[in-house]
Amino acid sequence: MLNEPIPFDPAHDLDALAASGALGGNVALFRQPRGPDLLRRSAPLEEWCALRTRHGVWPYGRTLEGPPAPLATVEGDGLAAAQGINFASQDYLSLASHPAVIDRAMQVLAESGPHSAGSAILLGNSRYSAALEEAIGALLHCQQVVLFPTGWGAAFGAVTALAHPGDHVVIDALAHASLRQGAAAATRNVTVFRHLDCDHLRELLAGIRAVDANGAILVVTEGLFSMDADSPDLPLTQYLCREYGATLMVDVAHDLGSMGPGGSGAIGAQGMLGKIDIVMGAFSKTFASNGGFVACSERSVRRQLQLFAGPHMFSNALSPVQAATVLECLRIATGGEGEGLRADLMRNAVALRALLQEEGMRCMGSPSPIVPLWTGSEAAARIAGMLLARERVFVNPMEFPGVPLGAARLRLQLMAQHTPAQVRRAAPLLAAAVRRALEAPRPVLRASGQA
Ligand SMILES: Cc1ncc(COP(=O)(O)O)c(C=O)c1O
Structure with a gap:
C-alpha cells in the first residue's frame, strides 16, 4: 500500500x-x-x-x-x-477540559441545539453571541465588536472590508497568512515591514504619505507572533500610525486570555487597552472553541464590517454552543482562576x-x-x-x-x-x-x- x-x-x-x-x-x-x-x-x-x-x-x-x-x-x-x-495543541489555559466550560456547553447544546442556522445578519445571532460581543468589548475597552465564525475569517474579513484598491496595507513580514491573504485580496498597495522593526515602519509610512495624502493606510501586526513568540512595541506602533494618519490593526489570536493582566494580552500588558484602533482575535486558542472577532470604537466601522466582511456576512454565525463556551472561558480567564x-x-x-x-x-x-x-x-x-x-x-x-x-x-x-x-x-x-x-x-x- x-x-x-x-x-x-x-x-x-x-x-x-x-x-x-x-x-x-x-x-x-x-x-x-x-x-x-x-x-x-x-x-x-x-x-x-x-x-x-x-x-x-x-x-x-x-x-x-x-x-x-x-x-x-x-x-x-x-x-x-x-x-x-x-505540545502540539493550543489550549493554553487548559479550558477545553474545564468542568465548568463543558457543563456550560452541554447545557446550551440541550437548550439551543447544535446549529446557528444562519449568518449573523440573517438570524444567526443568539443571546450568547450578543453577550459575547459585550464581554469582548469590556475586556478590550472597545465598544464595537463584530463576531466571525473563525479567526481566519475575522482577519481576512477585516482587512478586505476596510482596505480598498486605492488604499495601502503595511504589514509585518511575519504576519499570519489570514492577514497577508486579506491584504493581497484588498489592494495591490501592500508593503511589508521587517518583523517588529518600527524604524522600517516609520520609513515606509513616511514614503507612502509623501506620495499619497488621500489613500487610507492600514498597518497590520500581531500581539504575539505564534511562530516566533515575540511581540511588537504597541505604543510606538500606534504612535507612528497617528503621526502618519494610518490605522493600526493588531491580531491578538494567541495572547488574548493567555497573557497580560486579567487576560488582556499584549495590549493590556503594554498599557494600551482602549488605545489600539482595531483589535482582531480568535477563540481557537485560549477559548476552547472556534470563532473570531474584530473590536474597535467606531460604530460605523462595525457597520462596515457587518456589511462588507465576507466571512461575517456570507458565512454562518458562531453557534450558540460556541458563543456560550467562549463566554464561559472569558469568565474564567478574566477572573481570579484565570x-x-x-x-x-x-x-x-x-x-x-x-x-x-x-x-x-x-x-x-x-x-x-x-x-x-x-x-x-x-x-x-x-x-x-x-x-x-x-x-x-x-x-x-x-x-x-x-x-x-x-x-x-x-x-x-x-x-x-x-x-x-x-x-x-x-x-x-x-x-x-x-x-x-x-x-x-x-x-x-x-x-x-x-x-
Ligand atoms: C495570528 C493568527 N491569526 C488568525 C488565525 C486564524 O484563527 P482560526 O484558526 O481561529 O481561524 C490564527 C490561527 O492559526 C493565528 O495564529
Whole structure:
C-alpha cells in the first residue's frame, strides 16, 4: 500500500531516510503546478507527501483521541495510537477540559441545539453571541465588536472590508497568512515591514504619505507572533500610525486570555487597552472553541464590517454552543482562576525554556505559551519531529509556508495543566532529538529539486 509506514530504527536508519528523498523538497515547489489538467497536475505533490508519510516525516494529518490535554493520545505519522506528552495543541489555559466550560456547553447544546442556522445578519445571532460581543468589548475597552465564525475569517474579513484598491496595507513580514491573504485580496498597495522593526515602519509610512495624502493606510501586526513568540512595541506602533494618519490593526489570536493582566494580552500588558484602533482575535486558542472577532470604537466601522466582511456576512454565525463556551472561558480567564492558570502556564514556559537552554538549544522569542525551538533546516525539523513522536512527545514541526524557507523550527505549545514533571521529562528528549536531527546526514535532492 502506498502509504504503509516503513518501520524505523533511529539508531540505524537515518542514512536510509536521508537517501529516500523524504527529507528534501518543500511545499513551495508545488504551490503552482503547471499544465492544463487541473485534476492531474497536483500528482507530484501527492507523491511527495506520500513519500514523507511512508517515512514518518509528514506529521500534518495526525488525529487526537479525546481532549487536547497535556497527556494525549495521538495517531498517525506512521505510528499506531500512542499516549504521550502533548505540545502540539493550543489550549493554553487548559479550558477545553474545564468542568465548568463543558457543563456550560452541554447545557446550551440541550437548550439551543447544535446549529446557528444562519449568518449573523440573517438570524444567526443568539443571546450568547450578543453577550459575547459585550464581554469582548469590556475586556478590550472597545465598544464595537463584530463576531466571525473563525479567526481566519475575522482577519481576512477585516482587512478586505476596510482596505480598498486605492488604499495601502503595511504589514509585518511575519504576519499570519489570514492577514497577508486579506491584504493581497484588498489592494495591490501592500508593503511589508521587517518583523517588529518600527524604524522600517516609520520609513515606509513616511514614503507612502509623501506620495499619497488621500489613500487610507492600514498597518497590520500581531500581539504575539505564534511562530516566533515575540511581540511588537504597541505604543510606538500606534504612535507612528497617528503621526502618519494610518490605522493600526493588531491580531491578538494567541495572547488574548493567555497573557497580560486579567487576560488582556499584549495590549493590556503594554498599557494600551482602549488605545489600539482595531483589535482582531480568535477563540481557537485560549477559548476552547472556534470563532473570531474584530473590536474597535467606531460604530460605523462595525457597520462596515457587518456589511462588507465576507466571512461575517456570507458565512454562518458562531453557534450558540460556541458563543456560550467562549463566554464561559472569558469568565474564567478574566477572573481570579484565570490569573492562577496564566501563572501555571508561564511557570511551564519559563521552565521549559530554561531546561532547553541548559541543553544548548536555541529557543526563539521570550516567555509566552509558545516555545519555538530552532532547527533552521526543514530536514532537521522533520527528523526531530519524527524521533520525538517515537518517544511519545508530540510537537508540531513548522516549515514553509508556516515559516520562511530555511527557518524551520519545532513549535511547542504549553498549557496550564502541563505538570512540572512532564516539562522536566520532555526537555532532554526534545534536546536529544534536535541534536540528533542536526547531526543527521544531509538529505538527497533529486535533479528537479524535488524529493
Ligand atoms: C495570528 C493568527 N491569526 C488568525 C488565525 C486564524 O484563527 P482560526 O484558526 O481561529 O481561524 C490564527 C490561527 O492559526 C493565528 O495564529
